[in-house]
Structures are given as C-alpha cells and as structure tokens.
Amino acid sequence: MPNGGEEKRKTKTRRESSGDEDGNIAGKCDAASALKKGPWTSAEDAILMEYVTTHGEGNWNAVQRHSGLSRCGKSCRLRWANHLRPDLKKGAFSPEEEGLIIELHAKMGNKWARMAAELPGRTDNEIKNYWNTRIKRLLRAGLPIYPPDVCSKVLEGNYETQCMDRNETTGGDPVQKDHREIPELVFKNFKINRGVLSYLPNLLDVPGSNILKQDGFGSSNNYGFMLPTLPPPKRIRTATEDSIFRDVVDVGGVIGLPTPFSQLTTDYAASERTPDPFGLSSPYDSSDVNFTSYDGQPPLAALSGSHAFLNDDSSSSEPISGAMKLELPSLQYTDTHQLDSWAAMTPTASPLLPVESVDTNTLIQSPPPMTEPPQSLGCLSPRSSGLLEAVLYESLTLTNMNCSANDQASVAVSMEHQLPYNSRKRDWGMQADPISPLGHSAASVFSVCTPMSGSSSDEPGCEMKQEMGSQVSSPYGEEKQTPAGTDCMQIEFSRPDVLLGSGSYFGLSYGGCLEKGEPTATTQTDAAGGG
DNA sequence: AACTAGTTCAACCGCGTCGCT
DNA sequence: CAGCGACGCGGTTGAACTAGT
Structure with missing residues (x-):
C-alpha cells in the first residue's frame, strides 16, 4: 500500500x-x-x-x-x-512491516530513525512517509490510529519492560529513582503560566461548542495540538474507505470498529464502570457524554498525544506546538458510530486549548522529583516511552491529583493504587480530568513556561508548591482561590468553557497535586529549544 | 478529454547533538 | 569552555501521479 x-x-x-541541466x-x-x-x-x-x-x-x-x-x-x-544504499529494500511495505511500524510508533512516537533501525532495509523517510499517509487516511476516516492489539501490546510491553528497567537502574530502591524514567513532568512557573494564559478569557467568549471552529483553532496552522484540521472529505470515496478499513483490520489484526479498544478495555479496565483502555477514564460515563454536542464535532481529544514531546530525547523538548504537529493530526468523525468508538478511548469531549494559543515558546520542564516516585508511574514515564504510555502516565497523574496536596506522603501510594492496570475503584466523576488526558493529554502533564521565564527551577514562579491553592483562572477571566489541599480537580471541568479558559488547568491543577518535594533544576529543554 | 482533488514520495530545511580543536 | 564542522533527525514542501467527476 x-x-x-x-x-x-x-x-x-x-x-x-x-531535465538534469535545468536543475536549480x-x-x-x-x-x-x-x-x-x-x-x-x-x-x-x-x-x-x-x-x-x-x-x-x-x-x-x-x-x-x-x-x-x-x-x-x-x-x-x-x-x-x-x-x-545497497541494502535498501524497495517496494511496498509488507503487512509484517506495516504492523511493526504501527507497533513501533505506538511505542516510540515519531522516532523514524529508531523505527528504521528496527526495519532492515527501510529508511526513516520511507517510514515517515508511510506513517503520515496512513495517519491521514485513518483520520480522514475517523478511525483510530492504533489498532487495539497494538495498544495492548505496547501497554503490556512497557509496563513490564519499564518496570524491569526501573528495577535494574534503581536497584529496586525507590528512593534512588532513576530520573530518566520518572515522569518528572509537571507544570512549573505558574505565575508565568498565568501570564501566558492570561489572554485565555478572550476565548471564553466563544462558546465551547464553537470555539473549535474559530479561525486559528481550526486553521492548518493550528492543527498541531489537538485540533488539526484536515479538510473534510469533499467526497466520499468508497474505495478509499474500504481500503482504510482494510488497513485497520489487516494491519492491526483486530477490527478497530466500532469499539477499537474493546480489547484493552477488557484487559485493563474490565472492572471499571467506563471503558478505560488507557486508564483514561473520563469523569463521565461515555454514555453521559453527548459527543455530538459540539455541532457534530468529535471529541477532540488527541489520543496520539504526543510522543514527540513525551519521548525522552531532544526532540521532546521542542515547543509543544511543533512537537505535536504530526502526531496529532485531525480527528474527524463522520458518524456517531465512530464517535462511539472513540468515546471509549478518548473520553473527553472537552474543547481543548490549542497549545499554540498558549505560547508557542512554551517550554517543557522537568518537574521536581516527587517525594516518592510511584513505581508504577515510573514505569509509565512518558519520557521513556511513547504515546500510549504517555496517555497512561497522564491518567495516573490525573488520578493522583486527587490526593490531598497536604498529604504528600500519600502521593506515591495513591498513585500506585490508582494504576489503570488494577481495578481499584476510582471516582472519576469527582476526580479525574475531563479535559482529558487525551485532550491536553500528555501536553498537560508538562510544565509550560515561557522561555523568558527561564527554566530555572529556583525562580519563584517555578515553585509549584507555592502555587498550591493559589488562583485559578475562572472561565470568566476572574480568579478564584482554590484552597490548598482541596481537590484541585474540582474545578468545573464538566464545563467546556471552564476548561478552555482555565489556565489553571495547566498550571495550578497539575502543579498543585504533582508538585511535591524539591524543584528540580533539570529541564527538558533550554530556552533555545533544547540543546 | 479536461478538470480537480487526493496521494505519494523525494528532497529540502532547520535544528540538535556530537566530536574535535 | 567556546567555536566550529559534520552528522543525524524530524518536519515540511512541492512536483508527479492517480482517481474521481
């Protein structure tokens, strides 16, 4: 293909x-x-x-x-x-290769070169082109990017390997955690963030259901984060759709429709009231969410979240907008059937704030180390894995946010107990992040700072702790106080307008719950974009 | 047959990293 | 440690091609 x-x-x-001679x-x-x-x-x-x-x-x-x-x-x-190169393999990818690419992408994101290393005779460019093409088609058809079996493979694989990895590198000593593995990614520099987000109230004038349609959100220039816009299919091409469907089935080995992640649901979230393939339980029951409420727009959660900036290497340190682009192509749905299938995996229907609208110069910063890195969390560090893990990670993070900010010691414990892998009951209705995980997704896990703020963690603005219980931008441009120690996720997340306007979501909420312990000087990137 | 929209792919571009001086 | 060049990577572009109307 x-x-x-x-x-x-x-x-x-x-x-x-x-035309040689005419070469420019x-x-x-x-x-x-x-x-x-x-x-x-x-x-x-x-x-x-x-x-x-x-x-x-x-x-x-x-x-x-x-x-x-x-x-x-x-x-x-x-x-x-x-x-x-003589060892190049020419011709179309074999089904095996296609499957491998999908799996590798699920694991490592847009690491074309690394993927190419796993595919003898194939080049990064080839793989990249293939993937982009595939992605386009799938998205155009509103189909999930990753077949369910790939998802489960990755989840299982990473859970095991990363935990093993962690044990190896840390000698099993939870205190001596390997910082490379711990998802020390939280929002820092909240004061700056609030500044960055200060213009968000402008967006609040736009009804949540419409905001995604606004220029700038739906424009191609802004498709990077969660609202990439591929032109809607101008005509339905049956053959193409068939082909796409075949791809999903053949490559994935599992029919992705209508509930592409049912398998995962079974594996990991069987006991949950809501399908929760990635541990991304929505605060809503999917049945409670009217995904068509946004003028028929799909839930714009960006499942693909963001390998690029979740991965552990340099490219991760790009400004979010850049990093997200290819990985978060548009998710367009053509019918409610597909919406349903996505609802299972992207539970949020919240309109999401494009990162670009925040600040294209935002930085991803390494968060301060947690008091005790939850083992499981460490295993799912987005810094060491790909999208799916990132999603899991965020889920964990979000879950963890429920813990009292005052109860620092409980962080690790509670996170461990809130793994998506176990069936521990969670009250998502009260706790989780409706914006979702997949929406802001991985991005939301990160600290967002303006470059000028510097990445220095010793700046007051970077002290997340200070921000606990500090202001939260209201959807109406006001600020309200959130009592420290209260459930930071009790902001009215069910309201799209709140979500959109809530710069606090990026800053306070995450920081308030995640920020424990000392700020770390480690930065994912420097002001120059990571070097 | 002409037109148009979508797809594919080679190549370019910018940037980050590494190693040497 | 800064400067520099080489290299590699990922994102983007644009032209050729294909398929539908």
Missing part, C-alpha cells in the same frame, strides 16, 4: 534525468558554492555510488569536494541513505 510505486518512481526518475542551483547547504538542489539524476547517483563504494560512508562533505558532485554533503548522505 504505502508506495504506490516503484513504477512511479522510475517514471519520475526518468523525467528527472532528462544554489542551496542552503552552501549557497556560495552554488550547489545543486532538487532531484538527483542517474549520473549523480552513479558518481555518488562510486564514491561511497570506494571511500565508504561518512565524511559527506568530502564527497562533494572529491567527487565533483555539485551536491552538499547533506544531500549526498540523504540520497545514499534513502536510495542508493
């Missing part, structure tokens, strides 16, 4: 070859040297091939110098890696 073709490729190449000159690699850009010709390929076979890979800039190629080293490397 993915590549429509070698044939096409050949045709294109042929054309390119013929100049380039970013080295504008001064007028390096050629654009499609490679077969002659160039030959030169590059010859050079690499004699000199080996690496030192790509030398290729240009020594081979006479008018291509920058970067371009040479790309060409070699993506097209000329």
Whole structure:
C-alpha cells in the first residue's frame, strides 16, 4: 500500500534525468558554492555510488569536494541513505512491516530513525512517509490510529519492560529513582503560566461548542495540538474507505470498529464502570457524554498525544506546538458510530486549548522529583516511552491529583493504587480530568513556561508548591482561590468553557497535586529549544 | 478529454547533538 | 569552555501521479 510505486518512481526518475541541466542551483547547504538542489539524476547517483563504494560512508562533505558532485554533503548522505544504499529494500511495505511500524510508533512516537533501525532495509523517510499517509487516511476516516492489539501490546510491553528497567537502574530502591524514567513532568512557573494564559478569557467568549471552529483553532496552522484540521472529505470515496478499513483490520489484526479498544478495555479496565483502555477514564460515563454536542464535532481529544514531546530525547523538548504537529493530526468523525468508538478511548469531549494559543515558546520542564516516585508511574514515564504510555502516565497523574496536596506522603501510594492496570475503584466523576488526558493529554502533564521565564527551577514562579491553592483562572477571566489541599480537580471541568479558559488547568491543577518535594533544576529543554 | 482533488514520495530545511580543536 | 564542522533527525514542501467527476 504505502508506495504506490516503484513504477512511479522510475517514471519520475526518468523525467528527472532528462531535465538534469535545468536543475536549480544554489542551496542552503552552501549557497556560495552554488550547489545543486532538487532531484538527483542517474549520473549523480552513479558518481555518488562510486564514491561511497570506494571511500565508504561518512565524511559527506568530502564527497562533494572529491567527487565533483555539485551536491552538499547533506544531500549526498540523504540520497545514499534513502536510495542508493545497497541494502535498501524497495517496494511496498509488507503487512509484517506495516504492523511493526504501527507497533513501533505506538511505542516510540515519531522516532523514524529508531523505527528504521528496527526495519532492515527501510529508511526513516520511507517510514515517515508511510506513517503520515496512513495517519491521514485513518483520520480522514475517523478511525483510530492504533489498532487495539497494538495498544495492548505496547501497554503490556512497557509496563513490564519499564518496570524491569526501573528495577535494574534503581536497584529496586525507590528512593534512588532513576530520573530518566520518572515522569518528572509537571507544570512549573505558574505565575508565568498565568501570564501566558492570561489572554485565555478572550476565548471564553466563544462558546465551547464553537470555539473549535474559530479561525486559528481550526486553521492548518493550528492543527498541531489537538485540533488539526484536515479538510473534510469533499467526497466520499468508497474505495478509499474500504481500503482504510482494510488497513485497520489487516494491519492491526483486530477490527478497530466500532469499539477499537474493546480489547484493552477488557484487559485493563474490565472492572471499571467506563471503558478505560488507557486508564483514561473520563469523569463521565461515555454514555453521559453527548459527543455530538459540539455541532457534530468529535471529541477532540488527541489520543496520539504526543510522543514527540513525551519521548525522552531532544526532540521532546521542542515547543509543544511543533512537537505535536504530526502526531496529532485531525480527528474527524463522520458518524456517531465512530464517535462511539472513540468515546471509549478518548473520553473527553472537552474543547481543548490549542497549545499554540498558549505560547508557542512554551517550554517543557522537568518537574521536581516527587517525594516518592510511584513505581508504577515510573514505569509509565512518558519520557521513556511513547504515546500510549504517555496517555497512561497522564491518567495516573490525573488520578493522583486527587490526593490531598497536604498529604504528600500519600502521593506515591495513591498513585500506585490508582494504576489503570488494577481495578481499584476510582471516582472519576469527582476526580479525574475531563479535559482529558487525551485532550491536553500528555501536553498537560508538562510544565509550560515561557522561555523568558527561564527554566530555572529556583525562580519563584517555578515553585509549584507555592502555587498550591493559589488562583485559578475562572472561565470568566476572574480568579478564584482554590484552597490548598482541596481537590484541585474540582474545578468545573464538566464545563467546556471552564476548561478552555482555565489556565489553571495547566498550571495550578497539575502543579498543585504533582508538585511535591524539591524543584528540580533539570529541564527538558533550554530556552533555545533544547540543546 | 479536461478538470480537480487526493496521494505519494523525494528532497529540502532547520535544528540538535556530537566530536574535535 | 567556546567555536566550529559534520552528522543525524524530524518536519515540511512541492512536483508527479492517480482517481474521481
């Protein structure tokens, strides 16, 4: 499916070859040297091939110098890696490969290179293209990105491996936790946050049901966070839909409709009153939520949450808006049937605040270490895993928020006891975050600071503790006091307008509950975007 | 046959990281 | 430790192609 073709490729190449002389000159690699850009010709390929076979890979800039190629080293490397490497596997992805890609993406997010390493003969670019194409199609059809079996695999796999990992790295000593694994991601710098969010009240004038339609939210420029907008299908293409459906079934091995995560529900949340595949129980029963209330818009929870910035490497430190883009494509639903299926996995119907609307320069900061890293939480650290884990993590986080801010010692314990994996009863109606986990999702777990605030944790604004019980932006632009120690999630989350306007959601709520112990100086990123 | 919208894929671009000096 | 170059990665773009009308 993915590549429509070698044939096409050949045709294109042929054309390119013929148009060699017209190739545009100049380039970013080295504008001064007028390096050629654009499609490679077969002659160039030959030169590059010859050079690499004699000199080996690496030192790509030398290729240009020594081979006479008018291509920058970067371009040479790309060409070699993506097209000329002898071990490249050409042609469409096999079903096995497709399945693997899906699984890997569920685990690691947009780590194309890492995924490529798991797929011999495949390039990151290829995988990326495949995924993006696939995502587009699935979203267009309103289907879940991950087949249920993949979800369960990832969940199980990570739960086990990460716990094992943790035990190894910490020697089982909960005190000596491995900071790489602990999801020390909380909102910091609340004062700054409040500033950042200060214009949110503007949004509050827009009814929740409509806000998502506002320019800027639905625009392509803003699709990054939770409201990516793919153009609605202008015509229904039966063949395409069929194909999509086939993909879901074939690749996933499990029919994703109408309840794509039923399997997970069974596995992990059987005892819960609401399907809770990711431990993402909504405060609502899905039956209580009218997902069509937003003018027929689907719940805009972004399941795909955000590998990019949940993953543990540098790319995670990008400003949220950037990081989220590809991973949170639009979720569009065409019928209530699909809504139902999504309702199970993305329980929130809350309109979500696009990160862009907050501040594209926001930073993700490492939270202060928790008094005692809940083991399970550590196992689900978004920093060490992908989307699904992130979702789980957030679920845990949200759950944990219920704990009294004063009862710091209970944090770890309560979180442990609120794992989605166990069947411990949770009163989501009172406690959980309706905005959801999936909506703000992983993003909401993170600290959001303006760069100018600095990532220094010793700034007063970064002291989450101080903020416990501090102001909460009301949906109406006012601020109200939330008594410290009270259930921070008792804000009126059931109200979309509150959710939208509640900068406090980002700051206070999370911080109030998560922030325990010393602020950490560790930052996920620096002001420059992480370097 | 012409037009249009959607898809695919190669290549580019910007940025982060690493290693060397 | 700063500066620099090389390299790698992920996101985006644009042209070619395909399919539907």
